[in-house]
Amino acid sequence: MTQAYMAETGHGGSEPEHSGSRLRRLVAELRNDPGIWRRGIVLAALALVITLVMVFHAELPNRVGNLGSLTETFLPWLGLSVPVLLGAALWRRSATALIAVLLPAFVWLNLFGGLVSDKSRDGGNLVLATHNVNAENPDPAGTARQVAESGADVLALTELKASRVSAYASVLAGTYKYHAVEGTVGIWSKFPLSGTRPVDIKMGWTRAMRSVVETEHGQVAVYVAHLPSVRVKLKAGFTANQRDNSADALGHAIVEEPLSNVVLLGDLNGTMNDRALSPVTSQMRSTQGAAGDGFGFSWPASFPMARIDQIMVKGVKPERSWTLPRTGSDHLPIAARVTVS
DSSP states (O other), X not given: OHHHHHHHHTOSSHHHHHHHHHHHHHHHHHXXXXXXXXXXXXXXXXXXXXXXXHHTGGGSOSTTTTHHHHHHHTGGGGGGHHXXXXXXXXXXXXXXXXXXXXXXXXXXXXXXXXXXXXXXOSOOSEEEEXXXXXXXXXXXXXXXXXXXXXXXXXXXXXXXXXXXXXXXXXXXXTXXXXXXXXXXXXXXXXXXXXXXXXXXXXXXXXXXXEEEEEETTEEEEEEEEEOOOOEEETTTEEEOHHHHHHHHHHHHHHHTOOOSOEEEEEEOSSOTTOGGGHHHHTTSEEXXXXXXXXXXXXXXXXXOOBOOEEEEEESSEEEEEEEOOOOSSSSOOXXXXXXOO
């Protein structure tokens, strides 16, 4: 009677057998499908091209429209091709494409997998922050209040419009006792400043400065810089030559810095992957790469796609790095906690 009931209701083991038989039939169909290896050749070729671009991005020439730098700026986004190619390979029922998709997936994880995990640590005795406030910011006072609430001990602002410096200074005065402005960049600090001077980055006007912050744990040379903007144009390509020249000058200035503890804050208009910034990136560490959680994209604020705002260090230890809430600017402010020893 029990067996009859189970037979009528379908209970008691028929379901696993049914599922197993369906899987076996699917495998059999694929084995007997001669097109499973022939289909998806174009998808496989596309996966191979993306893999080669990621592996050999440093070999892409900059002679034509700064193609190499443009690719390196948005290199992490090539990872989006993996789920797209995977879905297309499954839809095409192509074993060739499925295997090929493993290549860009592996390379992307090798290049950027370490950035996805949280590398922040406890500790730190100095909090840094930097923000491109946007010369046309409609609410400078509100922006100043927001960044002051970050808890930063040292704050750098770039793209300061001369007529609005007083608006930032008046709001920040309650939090920061010391400040200095050179051209369109400025530094606000809870600790005394000394040796403040502009830094020539070959632009014809001042967009970089250097000052020594007298922290409780020792002197720190703080550089604030706003490198020239870059554009993508149809005929000219990635117009980054002026920025590249400024990066060379900034890198040379940091090489000549006599202090061992050095911090760079500002908008470099380039990412850590961009070879053109190597005069700077080759001698300093990114706090985001060393102690961040994720990519920490900072621009554009409405939909961040690249981390062109940087906090970089030499001689001090990064402990944590993060982005701050959006202000009235088109950039997100960023912050980091470091240990000065």
